[in-house]
Amino acid sequence: MNMRSKSSIAFALAAILLLTAFVCGCTDSGPAPTETKTISVTGSTTVLPIAQLAAEAYMDTHPEADIQVSGGGSSVGVKAVGAGTADIGMASRDLKSSESEAYPELVQHVVAKDAIAIIVNPSNTVSDLSVAQIKSIYLGDSTNWKDVGGPDETIVVVGRDSASGTREYFHEAVMDEEDFTMGQLEKNSNGAVRQTVAQTPGAIGYVGLGYIDATVKAVPVNIGSTNVDASVETVISGVYPIARGLNMFTMGEAEGLSADYLAFIMSSEVQALVLKEGFVPVV
Template sequence: MTGQSSVRRGGAFLVVLALLAVAVTLVAGCTAGTENGTPTQGDGVSGTLSVTGSTTVLPIAQLAAEAFMAENSGADIQVSGGGSSVGVQAVGEGTAGIGMASRDLKDAEKEKYPDLVKHTVAIDGIAVIVNPQNTVERLTVEQIRGIYNGTYTNWNQVGGSDQQIVVVGRDSASGTREYFQESVMQGEDFVGTQLEKNSNGAVAQTIAQTPGAVGYVGLGYLDDTVKGLSVDVNGNAVAPTIETVKAGTYPISREVFMFTKGEATGLAKAYIDFILSPDGQAIVEEEGFVRVD
């Protein structure tokens, strides 16, 4: 009997070991994190990621972070603005995992941070905006340039009422300002009386509160508190919309980016992959940008 009991105890012990092995395997399969920087199927991604830079890209980054964290409870993605130059410097110096920019890298930045990798996340139009009380509906690119270089100082010079033009733009950290100066101003200096704001939101708010003001913002910042002017292209008024940017008929548009130091890995890769997925690109479109998928 003793021998039979020992056999039974040994057999039971082996069964317990087998069950434990199965349980460990199941738990590992359910809780594995990432493999070579890419989330494994059905797994959550964990860790902390800092994303900073362009206020143009900011709405995409924030909403995408919220949606991503809702699906990955172990992930903590912290998003902040500051401007494209801030984003490039932060990711280049390693103080942020992702730097947002509404312009490409400057030559000096490419030299200083040669290992930055660019990820195009959307296409954005830049809308020239005025107060809703303004009677002007459209301007040529040449007239917009004339307003911003100081040639025109009164709205009656470009088809509007007798009212002083209050020029509002972005500060030197802004990628939108960089693009606007290259594309619209053709490298010319801005008028010295220009009011410089540190975000798209601040520009829009100033325009909404100032009847004679003019500014420029990303399409995602258009709402009923401001009026987006059409751009006169060879006699045709082209409104700043997703459709016209997508069709290539709206003349003031560009790609917007997220930069990583080296190829994206881990949480940064998973987050960018989400933005480029159909769900992420739906957020891009909802925020007034043109999708790139």
């Protein structure tokens, strides 16, 4: 083989190597994309607005995070996190003894406080109700509004379904664990209770503080000689008699994205959103 042939071959090989390097350089897209991290949060419809707002705000600045939030009720949330089908369970009440026994490793995180507001249809002229009168209505002993200082109108009792933490707390704090009237209309969310009361003359219901709006009338609770409105201020002061903590539960101490998300909820940014939504901040 003469020198010219050798030079041609060497040139061809060099050209191939250069082309290969160029092609590889063009197809290199830089660092591999960050792996998406996903957690699921489910349970209480009272805690739901807080969880959703926090998830959206967190994901705005953490594009690698996927926080999936859904309702279903406190019992659903506790069972889901206990059984491992959700990373975080929301509950608008403390754990029942049966739940503590079934899931002893659950860790409680109080993310806000709330009042349970008593709501009626805006047309109702009743000015206030005592806890005893509210109990009498939900027992079915008082069936007409005139029995408790209101108009001559049949009371339509609206409450929550058995999966609700709000119902569980109401059952303990107001009903002294006595049975609800059989005529109660049971709804599966705060929103559904509010809508039914707003559309039904004579209706009474109970909802979390954040669900009060112009479509319903929140009735002050009479505590002796004083009528107390359900509000952030009366919950903080401890004056309002029907108030509770709002919780998120994890199986063991939170880790990874769950821990970051819960820490974010306790930040001043999200606690300000908690207040804006009508709930009571805890920090």
